[in-house]
Structures are given as C-alpha cells and as structure tokens.
Amino acid sequence: MTEKQVTGGRVAMITGASAGIGRALAVKLARDGWQVAVCARREEALRAIAEEFPELADHLHPFPLDVTDVAESKAVFMAVEADLGEVDTLILNAGDYDPMTLDEFDPDLFRRLAEVNYLGAVNGIGAALGPMRERGRGQILVTASLSAYRGLPQAAPYGASKAAVLNMAESLRPALEGTGVSLRVINPGFVKTRLTEKNRFHMPQLLTPEAAAEYIHQEIDDGGFEIVFPKRFGYTLKFMRLLPYRLYFWLTRRMVQS
Numbered sequence: 001m002t003e004k005q006v007t008g009g010r011v012a013m014i015t016g017a018s019a020g021i022g023r024a025l026a027v028k029l030a031r032d033g034w035q036v037a038v039c040a041r042r043e044e045a046l047r048a049i050a051e052e053f054p055e056l057a058d059h060l061h062p063f064p065l066d067v068t069d070v071a072e073s074k075a076v077f078m079a080v081e082a083d084l085g086e087v088d089t090l091i092l093n094a095g096d097y098d099p100m101t102l103d104e105f106d107p108d109l110f111r112r113l114a115e116v117n118y119l120g121a122v123n124g125i126g127a128a129l130g131p132m133r134e135r136g137r138g139q140i141l142v143t144a145s146l147s148a149y150r151g152l153p154q155a156a157p158y159g160a161s162k163a164a165v166l167n168m169a170e171s172l173r174p175a176l177e178g179t180g181v182s183l184r185v186i187n188p189g190f191v192k193t194r195l196t197e198k199n200r201f202h203m204p205q206l207l208t209p210e211a212a213a214e215y216i217h218q219e220i221d222d223g224g225f226e227i228v229f230p231k232r233f234g235y236t237l238k239f240m241r242l243l244p245y246r247l248y249f250w251l252t253r254r255m256v257q258s
C-alpha cells in the first residue's frame with residue numbers, strides 16, 4: 001500500500017506493471033495525470049519505476065500482487081480503492097510465456113500459464129465486477145494476444161491460455177451491456193520484452209513496450225471491444241482466422257519446418 005499523498009485524477013490499476021508493456025503503460029498514464037496502482041509480484045521492481053521517474057512519484061503507487069491468488073486479487077483491488085479512490089480502468093495485463101516443442105510437452109507448463117494468463121484475469125474480473133456494477137461504471141481491459149486467434153506452432157500452452165481469455169471476454173461482454181461496465185480486450189502482436197526474448201524465430205513488426213503502450217493509450221477511452229496492434233500484422237492474423245484448416249495447416253507447417 002502507498003503512504004504517499006494522492007492528489008486526484010482518474011484511477012487506473014494495472015497488473016503486470018513491473019516490466020514490459022504494463023510498466024510502459026503505467027508511466028504513460030501517470031504522465032497524463034492518472035493515479036496508477038502498479039501491481040506485480042516483485043515489489044522492488046514496482047518501487048523502481050517511481051525511482052526512475054521521480055517526477056511521477058505521486059502518480060505511481062506500488063501494490064504487490066500475485067494474480068493467481070483469488071483472495072489477494074480481491075484484497076488488493078479493495079486496498080487500491082481505499083487508498084486511491086474508485087478504479088476507473090482496470091488493466092489485467094499480467095502474463096507469462098514459454099514456448100514448447102512436441103518433445104518438451106509438459107502439463108505443468110500448461111497449468112502454470114493458464115493460472116497466470118487466464119485464471120489471473122478471471123481473478124481480476126472477479127475482484128472488480130461487484131464494485132463496478134454496483135456503481136454502474138468502470139472498464140476492464142484484459143490482455144490476450146494475437147496468438148489467441150488460432151493455434152500457432154510451439155505456442156500451445158500460451159496460445160490456449162490466451163484463447164481462453166479472448167473467449168471469456170467475448171462471452172461476458174454482451175451480458176455487461178447496460179450495466180455501465182465495459183469489458184475489453186487488448187491483442188498485441190510481438191513486443192520486445194522478457195517474454196519474447198525466449199523466441200528463436202523472426203518476429204514480424206516487433207514493437208518496443210513504449211510503442212505498444214502508445215497504441216493502448218490511443219484507444220483507452222474509445223469503448224471498442226478490441227485494441228489490436230500493430231495494425232498490419234493484426235489484420236493479417238485476422239485474415240488467417242478465415243482460412244480453412246487445410247490451408248491454415250499448410251501455412252503453419254511451413255513455420256514448424258523453417
């Protein structure tokens with residue numbers, strides 16, 4: 001929890017804010033005058049953000065959180081509201097990734113990535129839904145991935161967890177209509193972070209975390225269901241969703257062989 005003086009402004013809560021996309025977005029929103037609760041497991045990494053940007057220290061508030069813990073997700077959401085005020089925008093961005101070849105098939109990896117990427121987002125929605133519905137306002141953005149669209153080589157544990165996130169959001173979105181609460185999805189392409197450092201293949205249109213944060217920032221208030229970037233890569237993968245399996249597998253087989 002923060003001991004700093006809170007000086008007003010809209011309140012955002014971002015999970016997975018100690019690194020990569022979440023960190024860059026937290027800095028961007030803080031620069032815009034938002035009060036930002038930055039959440040992740042590593043408290044020292046959260047504190048380091050305010051140390052790196054001392055001019056934003058009054059806007060960046062560390063709240064350590066492991067998103068796989070249901071009770072902690074709820075308690076931290078309540079602590080953020082008690083300290084900073086009503087959360088206007090909740091960004092459920094915490095995530096993990098490891099590629100997996102067929103020879104490395106590992107049920108534990110499926111379980112670990114599902115716990116963080118999918119159930120972590122479920123825990124965040126579960127924490128915020130009651131308070132947001134009660135007051136009839138708020139938005140929740142969950143980070144899925146362009147890999148959620150269709151199965152990609154060596155990405156079964158990760159892609160399946162992100163497909164679950166996307167499917168869940170598609171399922172809940174219409175039910176929330178009329179409640180004042182909106183559920184939205186962020187679908188990034190490749191972004192240069194700790195996660196993509198694990199990839200050994202060429203990543204088309206690789207973005208910096210700051211460029212990714214800029215895309216999210218541009219659409220943060222437009223209410224649309226999906227924030228997708230970079231646009232050209234996003235639309236290519238959207239088109240691939242339409243391909244019949246025979247053609248789709250012809251393409252992905254080439255990726256496995258290359």
Ligand SMILES: NC(=O)c1ccc[n+]([C@@H]2O[C@H](COP(=O)([O-])OP(=O)(O)OC[C@H]3O[C@@H](n4cnc5c(N)ncnc54)[C@H](OP(=O)(O)O)[C@@H]3O)[C@@H](O)[C@H]2O)c1
Nearest residue numbers: 016018019020021040041042066067094095145190191193
């Ligand atoms: N990079 C890409 O190309 C890409 C593409 C599509 C989607 N995404 C998604 O974008 C999101 C951000 O990823 P990134 O690329 O920015 O990776 P990153 O730099 O590794 O950041 C991941 C963040 O999630 C946090 N995190 C991991 N497990 C957590 C847990 N159990 N509880 C709370 N926080 C946890 C990490 O902090 P701690 O370790 O301190 O907990 C870190 O702040 C993820 O959901 C990722 O799947 C990334």
